[in-house]
Amino acid sequence: MAFAGRLRPSLYLMNRLLRTESVFTRRSSAPRSSGNPNFTNSQCLRNFATTPSSKETKIKVPLSLYGVSGNYASALFLAASKANLLDKVESEILDIVEASKRSPVFSQFIKDLSVPGETRVKAVQGIFAEAGFSDITKNFMAILAENGRLRHIESIANSFTELTMAQRGEVKAIVTTVIPLPTEEEKQLKETLQDIIGHGKTVKLEQKIDQSILGGLVVEFSQKVFDMSIKTRARQMEKFLRDPVNFENL
Template structure:
């Protein structure tokens, strides 16, 4: 109910907003409501920046993170604290209205005790903004060692070629945003994730598959 009220109360009722991606669950509903309000206010980029900045602030401050997750904190205290944060950060009205109660909206995150879900909601919101901009995030996990034994990401040329390959797969009209991760446990090769697809070309997975093959009993009849 809060998300439905938020979506209609903060924008013009006659304006129709097409949501580029269907999200489900509580965090999906909140993210969708925020997206609709931000689009109506023509503040999508600004709201995205503000929400991500707030998430980063919780990561930099263990006390603030604990505060957002502590349900024993009285509702009035939560609201007062988040209002102060919004004021100091000069957040837009859309972001402030989403985080704390206003005259237009009875309650959202702070009053509902949903601050603990802020990071999850922010991730779902970014899914919507990326879909809005036609962007596809591709996560590439590798393990590469330089001669000093320091782990490094893919060399620029290999990164460029991989990005071009993914771009060819998803087709024109979308832009690939490549994010690299390093995980020594995969032993070598690549693990590529994008658009709800996973391409596992890691040595670790190949080794597991080989182990399973060697453990299977040999069927003499098939030899």
């Protein structure tokens, strides 16, 4: 309870400052290397992709993502959307990421590039067929296996989730604290963020615990970062104390 009391001043100040655009620092949005998936002459791709008919509504990705993860996630989004399986595929991809964290054997398998591509493809096809996954997910994982990209599955899943949330009009906000936010303070933070992003979108708040920030909180959303952690304020104070004083201006 004492820790919760320490969070309140930070939340109060944050509620005031979050409404001022100038307090945010934007993350770099410069395009990374394209990292285009190597889909050329891939039998898996022919199974994975579908040719749109003239009557089919053209589907676009809701966000422009770059790099290996962004390109693969965008390809998966388009395929899942055309098959009307977006929610199912998202659930399956997240299950795969969770399995890679729980199983050391599976984790080692997806990271080991010494395994021949043909062997990797047969392995993932067998694993996910037995698990009852959709053809979209099975074929996508086969493409990753064939191209030696299985080790990127977690970052691809994160990018894919960005796309599905954008499609649903959701904005992910991550709040980092040293202890879980009390229910009332979490509600106040969510309302503040909702006011900022406006109507038509929904805030999805995710809490993270990080003892290293020492106290206060850090809020990240829409490529913006608001840092009111004690750790950052301590660094700022340390820098201020180390800077020489210009007595001529006093």
